[in-house]
Amino acid sequence: MGQGTDAGRGTAELLEAARAGDGDAFGRLVGPLRGELRAHCYRLLGSLHDADDAVQDTLDRAWRSLARFDDHGGHIRPWLYKIATNRALTLVERRKRRELPTDMSPEGAPLVEAAWVEPFPDRLMDWTAGLSPEARVIARESVELAFVAALQHLSPRQRAVLLLREVLGYPASETAGLLDTSVAAVNSALQRARKVLADLLPEASQARTLDALGDAGQREVARRYATAWEAGDIEGIVAMLTEDARYSMPPLTAWYTGHDGIRGFLLDGVLRRRWRFLPVWANGQLAFGTYMWDDARSAFMPCGLDLVMLRGRRVAEVVSFLEADLTSFGLPAQLAENDPPARDEFAGWPGL
Template identity: 40%
Template sequence: MNGDEPDFDDLTRRYRGELHVHCYRMLGSYDEAEDHVQEVFLRAWRSRENFQGRSSARTWLYRIATNACLDTLRRDARRATRAPSGTEPSVAVMPWLQPYPDAELAADQPDPETTAVSRETISLAFLAAIQLLPPRQRAVLILRDVLTWPATEVAALIETTVPAVNSALQRAHATLNRRWPRGRLDWAPAIEPDPEQSRLLQRYIAAHEQADPEALIAVLHEDVRLSISPAIGQWAGREQVARALRAGMTTLGRWRLLPTTANGQPALAGYLRRPTDEAFHPFVLSVLHIEYGQLTEITAFEQPSLFPAFGLPTSL
């Protein structure tokens, strides 16, 4: 770079999307990723005269992004949250976690294998899993396993040694393997919705809009899990989830649902019209995991502020 503004603007357009996804993986929050990408380019602009071209502009920007995220993770006491022993982490105990709109994924994937890895490592299950890792281990895991950077480049980026990078990656793998012995199989979303899944989504929508919780309970897997963020609660098993759905679907008001996608998974935007309202207003984004023709997980985010990021209307 010569420090001239047109070149910097081109750099911003070229790398903003993938840096946003990188910060999202590091932080688990769409809103925080947005803030950090702005910070990355601000830091880059201020230090542009010091860029000597010894690495690519992409590597330089990833170094700034990773260090900005590490700074935040080290400062933020919320990130010390850990799931109780023997349980899996969920949005209910990690209230900063947010869904990511598929439409914004920086996804020019050259081959099916790369596409599969991208889907797995943007899934909510993977995001929740890596929140268990200390900040540097998380950074190493993302740079090595997700972005497939050589250990030498990762070591240079985070200013450490290759043996230290390899050790951090080994410890990260050990932590994840203890909780998920099957590895990717435990957090990979379904490849593509098939007709049966599409029918299930329509049943989900109809059940809400017709205030018929029993219709939705009928498609729950025996081991279904429900988590509602921020910090509202989590339920495991059909019996517990059924009680939560009976209360939430029939006591708050009337529902309208719109289909969308998040984190490579089917999702539904729930609009609620309370008795005193004239319109349906944004209320909850629910990300679904479907297996065996049944709902195995519902991850709900009562965060209406996220609706614009998904291109959803402000009312119905």
């Protein structure tokens, strides 16, 4: 089951014009596929910035080699996926594996700078609007932070096979063609990838957890969590956590686990400052842009993007990306003191 279609009516005409050197026609031909190619490269690379580079390189290479495109009924989508996948695999082999602080021991900070998985704005998933309900769920689950982080534990080829087969829905024979390998090699890589992910992924995806909560339940959990932070209510925050909850803050390597560990972190001073939390969606899951009061600037300034993983109505994990650009998630660059607190943001806040 693929996650999209080719450009639709007029594809053959656009392709013919693009081959004749019409750049505008090429843009109209590949434009509808840019979003899903970005999501595909993000899953492979764990980085939005790297994904954007891979997509741009893919389109540049496609434009330069369009005359050599083997046209099978004008279906350019698999060809673009082949270029994008191979370009992303090249980047994976050249760069460090991306991970989360919780992939390492709290005492085992690396001696060299780590590369972290990056968050992905949900606004970049607008291309899923035309998908079937089942395909939209798969698309949402495939950019969840836990899934993308787990993919980084696979070999590059295993990542590509798993995504092409189980997210994009290509059959084994076509996947083998896209990767220039055999069907037997594809099936073997898929089997190994499934085994690794089975030990790394939570029992329920965030998409299914959030759907079970419903819009009202999502708003209530989000409101309670943000209000507790804004009120400096340590016990209120801890009460919302699962017993084995984890809290990390990339690029810092330290992370905290369980009620006692997270309570200790909160007591250490982070809640002595004033906070504002704004709800947003990232990686198909609940997130908050966090703002801390800055006396020198007399404003609440960005302090990170908190991705929240839920287990039922409790918080199982928070990953606070301290260096995230909140404006790329549609959030303001700063907040004034008289801006409303988070509890006033939730009445009309949409669910997924």
